[in-house]
Amino acid sequence: MIDTVLVPPEHTxxxxxxxxxxxxxxxxxxxxxxxxxxxxxxxxxxxxxxKSPYFRLLARDPDALEARTRTDKDIFYNPDAGLPRAERxxxxxxxxxxxxCLYCASVHARHAAxxxxxxxxxxxxxxxxxxADLGERWNAIVASSVALTATPSAFGPEHVDRLRRSGLDDLxxxxxxxxxxxxxxxxxxxxxxxxxxxxxxx
Amino acid sequence: xxxxxADVIDALVGITPGSPLDAIRARRxxxxxxxxxxxxxLFAPEAPGNVTAQERFxxxxxxxxxxxATAIAVCYAARLAxxxxxxxxxxxxxxxxxxxRTNGPYGRYSAGPLSREDTAGLSYRVGAATRRTLCPxxxxxxxxxxxxxxxxxxxxxxxLQALLDAGWSTTDIVTLSQIVAFLSFQIRVxxxxxxxxxxx
Numbered sequence: 001m002i003d004t005v006l007v008p009p010e011h012t013x014x015x016x017x018x019x020x021x022x023x024x025x026x027x028x029x030x031x032x033x034x035x036x037x038x039x040x041x042x043x044x045x046x047x048x049x050x051k052s053p054y055f056r057l058l059a060r061d062p063d064a065l066e067a068r069t070r071t072d073k074d075i076f077y078n079p080d081a082g083l084p085r086a087e088r089x090x091x092x093x094x095x096x097x098x099x100x101c102l103y104c105a106s107v108h109a110r111h112a113a114x115x116x117x118x119x120x121x122x123x124x125x126x127x128x129x130x131x132a133d134l135g136e137r138w139n140a141i142v143a144s145s146v147a148l149t150a151t152p153s154a155f156g157p158e159h160v161d162r163l164r165r166s167g168l169d170d171l172x173x174x175x176x177x178x179x180x181x182x183x184x185x186x187x188x189x190x191x192x193x194x195x196x197x198x199x200x201x202x
Numbered sequence: 203x204x205x206x207x208a209d210v211i212d213a214l215v216g217i218t219p220g221s222p223l224d225a226i227r228a229r230r231x232x233x234x235x236x237x238x239x240x241x242x243x244l245f246a247p248e249a250p251g252n253v254t255a256q257e258r259f260x261x262x263x264x265x266x267x268x269x270x271a272t273a274i275a276v277c278y279a280a281r282l283a284x285x286x287x288x289x290x291x292x293x294x295x296x297x298x299x300x301x302x303r304t305n306g307p308y309g310r311y312s313a314g315p316l317s318r319e320d321t322a323g324l325s326y327r328v329g330a331a332t333r334r335t336l337c338p339x340x341x342x343x344x345x346x347x348x349x350x351x352x353x354x355x356x357x358x359x360x361x362l363q364a365l366l367d368a369g370w371s372t373t374d375i376v377t378l379s380q381i382v383a384f385l386s387f388q389i390r391v392x393x394x395x396x397x398x399x400x401x402x
Contacts, residue, residue, distance in 0.1 A: 003371050004366070005362050006359075015315055015316060029372055060376040061243070065380075066239075067236045067239035068240055071233050071237050071387075073232065074233035078229075078230055078233070099355065100309060100354070150307070151352055152271075155394055155397055159397070161401070170226055171226050173398055174227075177390070177395060177398070178391060184386040185386055192361070192379060
């Protein structure tokens with residue numbers, strides 16, 4: 001069989017950053033559920049992800065997918081000290097805002113708002129972009145994430161100093177680095193293998 | 203960077219056992235182990251499929267070079283040489299880096315309110331001399347890789363079609379995309395942790 005690019009069904013293209021739930025439509029053929037081997041299934045880590053075309057597409061390289069997912073979970077969910085979950089999500093949202101990934105930004109802006117209870121600040125990041133004034137501690141986290149996301153990197157000792165002045169210890173700073181770095185991984189897959197779509201929901 | 207299982211990020215940052223950064227990385231043990239597992243999956247895969255070791259390391263060197271991460275690029279270039287690549291291929295990777303380096307992220311949004319944030323930048327096409335050394339398959343990959351590194355929001359189905367036309371299967375494209383995306387993570391972790399280590 002000759003592989004082809006998929007033409008997504010008719011859909012509404014989101015044109016602003018949003019905290020609303022979005023769909024994601026693949027441009028390449030995900031594995032069919034009934035064609036997936038045991039290895040493909042275990043590479044999903046969470047069995048429920050079999051419903052996701054994104055994860056069934058990435059399951060074509062199962063070793064890379066499983067290692068990606070286990071890296072992701074420890075960076076964002078490990079509860080042992082460091083940066084609070086809300087601010088790991090803020091770094092992810094800021095990175096996604098700067099790279100231009102509407103889908104990733106929507107998911108992680110929702111998480112950042114949920115865990116911080118600072119919906120207005122998170123929405124300001126989405127609306128105004130990464131130079132929005134969110135208060136010094138959040139500004140420091142956003143600026144550090146953005147500097148590290150630039151290619152080549154613009155992250156320097158001044159960012160470390162600013163994070164420390166905002167009260168982050170070195171484990172928390174390492175969490176900012178990992179959260180921003182991880183979304184440079186995630187954004188590139190989400191942006192290049194398919195596209196976001198507004199959901200028809202309420 | 204060796205073929206053994208020594209942790210690549212530790213090696214690139216210069217983390218030694220018992221150092222403060224060793225202790226910090228130990229607090230996120232799954233992230234540390236699985237960043238390394240991803241490196242193994244992409245650069246020493248048990249089932250390499252259709253993507254050759256030379257293609258993997260050529261792309262690795264190109265991505266690191268585009269990031270201006272010279273020390274990391276040197277490591278991937280060394281692995282490329284070990285994989286049996288010709289000196290001409292290594293020179294072509296270096297030439298492509300010189301042709302293609304710019305500053306990101308830039309790109310365009312779907313027409314609408316975000317269009318005011320559109321930023322123009324290079325759409326890289328491999329130069330004629332470089333293209334003669336890279337086979338068409340690798341030349342197509344490099345053009346895609348450049349987009350992923352610097353302006354991923356310009357991604358479109360046509361870019362994937364160009365890869366399919368150059369002989370990359372759907373599964374190969376997933377692997378190629380993971381290589382570029384993972385390196386975008388690895389290089390930033392190394393850059394960030396090195397900066398942190400330099401500020402005791």
